[in-house]
Amino acid sequence: MIDGTIAVAFAAAAVRVGTPLGIAAIGETVVERSGVINLGIEGAMLAGAFGAAAGAAEGGVVVGVAAGVVAGLIVAALFAAIAVGARVDQIIAGTAMTLGATGLTGLFAQRVWGTTGAGLSLPTLQTVRLPLLGSIPFVGPMLFRQSVLTYAGYLIIPIATWLLFHTRFGLELRACGEAPTAAASAGVRVARTRTIATLLGGACAGLAGVSLVLAQVGTFTERMTGGRGFIAIAIVALGGWHPRGVAAAALLFGGATALQYMFQAVGSRVPYQLFVALPYLLALAVLAVAVGRRRGPAALGQPH
């Protein structure tokens, strides 16, 4: 049943599904390393999706990408003002951001497109086949015949790694996540550092929303992120708070999701709910077995 072409199609689907998760999760990794947990990235991703659709309808894909990132930044900036600035409990602030963004994007969508919805007439990003790399058997179609945003996702992995582990800013950022009081007494401006980290995470979440709209479905629907922001937060832990691990975890989750669609389409008597649960069960298993002893930033979630 599963021959070569289907294996390739599955692998490409795994990367495609993993892309928005990976981009959002790497952004959230930077945020969490600074000691902030932002449950609002689900909302930022949804805002990014709406911004992408509205921007693309108005001025084409480039405007769509920019508008989506800006929308993600706005949600993150609000979160930073409340959670970092006013030191409101991060869990509550993040949940409020997500609930607010869910309601507002729905409201705006109905204002912009009326009750007929956005339809399928938005300009979208086409798949780009990279020269040479795209011709490698199996790996080519899997990794290098994707949309530009997936390639942006590949670039974000080394950039985030470099930022976190090879710059002075990254050192200060991680210090804020481990021991903010000590960092502050060493002269690190904790609130400023955490705000910058939160904004970077918001831009990534916005970009993840953009990829859902412009690289995948080509339209905006209310609540279309379907909990991907929360999954991204789980992926951060699954990937051990390191960009490379997080990217691998996103690919694992994307693969499990693609696999469950493949299983359902092949047809079986197993209840579909079991297939739908497959990615989550797998993530849980990996979390328990492989990364059980890995710990997150010591000051994660603590206001300073």
Add this chain to the structure above:
Amino acid sequence: MITRSWVFLALCLCACGKQPDAAPSTAFKVALITPGSVTDAAWNAGAYQGLQQVKDSLGAAVSHIEAHTPAEQEEALRSYARQGYTVVFGHGYEFQQPAERVSQDYPKTIFVITSGKRVSGNVVPLVFRIHEATYLAGMLAGALTHSGKIGFVGGMELPPIKLGYDGWVRGARAVRPDVETRITYLNTFDDAAAGKEAALAMIRLGVDQLHHNADAAALGVFSAAKESANVLVYGANGDQSALAPDRVVASAVVDLPRAFLLVTRDVKHGTFTPHTESFGLQSGVIRLAVNPALQARWPAGLKERVQAASDSIAAGTLKVAAQAVP
């Protein structure tokens, strides 16, 4: 002192809760609760149009709310009943049980459950025999498939959705007995990217005719068909030809505005009695909307065959459901 103010507050709250009984409103008020966004170009959009027509044609005061989770849905039903609404539409099978619970406290409100299960006091179902139209869509798919594989993407495994799938499969088999059928459930009606991945997986396995019942998530199914060569798609619940004019063969339509008007008119004129209102092809509420742009692809004789089947279903001589449907 503090205790006394708490008791006072509690009494106020009780009084507020009972208010509609004490002072019933005389206006004709109709409310709609949808389980998803009304921008889905299908199931929920049709209901919203129905509500607008009830407002325009019958002069009703109308209100609409989205309620996604069972808890929100029950609360929305209760809230409208408390405000003295005459008719409350719970738009989908999932509203049946919460409406039965709520209706015991509010006997004056009529709860209409679209695709509902049974009459229970003042809870009444509108039954849509959508399978009569999906049977016809299935016939087209059976005739137009090259690979002999057809697929269906469902939001959740709800009885009305399964019935639609059954009709689709039976129709296809009537034309091509050896047709292979696939079905995928998304467990969501909102996530269009999930709908697209599910459709793409089927297309990779050779499916070239796709039908759905997944509301907004189905936009991804249309998107997948649009970018895959030789894949045709069939709309559900509304005429969805406009979503992909060169790919949509036909849509199994539920004319929700018409059904909404019929039932609310009876209530307004005082001629309403609780009963199961069932709509099929005969009523015109259920129909197959054909996209004329693709009709040139139909093989010779197909049009007549579909028409004959449609007539037989309407006349009651051709049964298309596995179980009895009222």
